[in-house]
Amino acid sequence: MTQIFDIDSHAAPVREKHGPGGRVLIVTAVAAEKEAVQRGLQGGSSAHVIAAGVGSAASAASTAAALAAAPGAYRLVISAGIGGGFGGKADIGSLVVADSIVAADLGAETPDCGFLSLDELGFGSSRIEVNEAWSNRVYDAIYSAGLSVCTGPALTVTTATGSAETTAALAGRVPGAASEGMEGHGVAVAASGFGIPVVELRAISNPVGPRDRAAWRIGDALAALEAATKAIREVIQ
Numbered sequence: 001m002t003q004i005f006d007i008d009s010h011a012a013p014v015r016e017k018h019g020p021g022g023r024v025l026i027v028t029a030v031a032a033e034k035e036a037v038q039r040g041l042q043g044g045s046s047a048h049v050i051a052a053g054v055g056s057a058a059s060a061a062s063t064a065a066a067l068a069a070a071p072g073a074y075r076l077v078i079s080a081g082i083g084g085g086f087g088g089k090a091d092i093g094s095l096v097v098a099d100s101i102v103a104a105d106l107g108a109e110t111p112d113c114g115f116l117s118l119d120e121l122g123f124g125s126s127r128i129e130v131n132e133a134w135s136n137r138v139y140d141a142i143y144s145a146g147l148s149v150c151t152g153p154a155l156t157v158t159t160a161t162g163s164a165e166t167t168a169a170l171a172g173r174v175p176g177a178a179s180e181g182m183e184g185h186g187v188a189v190a191a192s193g194f195g196i197p198v199v200e201l202r203a204i205s206n207p208v209g210p211r212d213r214a215a216w217r218i219g220d221a222l223a224a225l226e227a228a229t230k231a232i233r234e235v236i237q
């Protein structure tokens with residue numbers, strides 16, 4: 001069976017070395033994102049980086065496993081990766097620091113009222129607030145480094161958007177939506193379960209909209225992710 005989680009690297013945190021709750025856990029989806037983050041951190045951080053797999057379920061399971069393997073070792077979790085950017089908010093190669101993390105397609109479809117979120121169904125909330133102090137620190141460091149960055153809701157979806165209709169529906173559902181990814185909410189649910197603050201950082205590889213695989217700029221997004229990680233190295237030390 002293919003192993004998608006970074007189980008081996010979960011053993012890395014050492015509480016005695018870094019003090020209780022002293023480290024930052026950075027959760028990416030795939031190896032290319034993990035490597036970009038590691039290049040950004042080079043030579044200056046005790047942060048622990050894992051590639052948790054694509055999607056909310058894989059990222060939640062892997063984040064929870066990493067946190068459970070080192071009780072008290074982490075003070076912050078960052079969900080980081082490439083993502084789609086909403087028009088007028090986040091261009092390709094720019095960065096989004098989430099001000100909230102929203103499971104934007106978690107709910108029920110109805111024939112008369114359209115989409116109903118978890119909140120509307122009475123099952124809790126689809127929105128997780130990020131830690132404001134940490135988000136501000138991360139945003140300020142990226143901005144100060146001269147990188148293009150904005151803040152707004154980061155959407156987590158199960159199916160990557162591929163049409164104008166879905167883009168409009170999501171933008172209507174979540175005013176100010178800035179980015180779309182597939183992991184943030186899973187990482188945030190796991191971190192919240194352990195009482196650890198969470199931040200989401202997305203480097204934009206493509207516009208959210210009608211599918212156009214040729215328009216994807218994964219290299220530019222990975223370069224932006226590396227540069228942003230370098231910029232926040234000191235604040236997450």
Ligand SMILES: O=C(O)c1cccc(C(=O)CC[C@H]2O[C@@H](n3cnc4c(=O)[nH]cnc43)[C@H](O)[C@@H]2O)c1
Nearest residue numbers: 029054082083084160161180181182183208211213
């Ligand atoms: O081939 C496609 O059309 C296609 C469309 C959207 C996403 C994919 C992926 O394989 C993405 C998986 C990976 O990348 C993140 N990501 C990047 N851009 C987006 C997006 O616009 N919407 C959702 N996720 C996106 C995502 O977090 C996954 O980790 C292929």
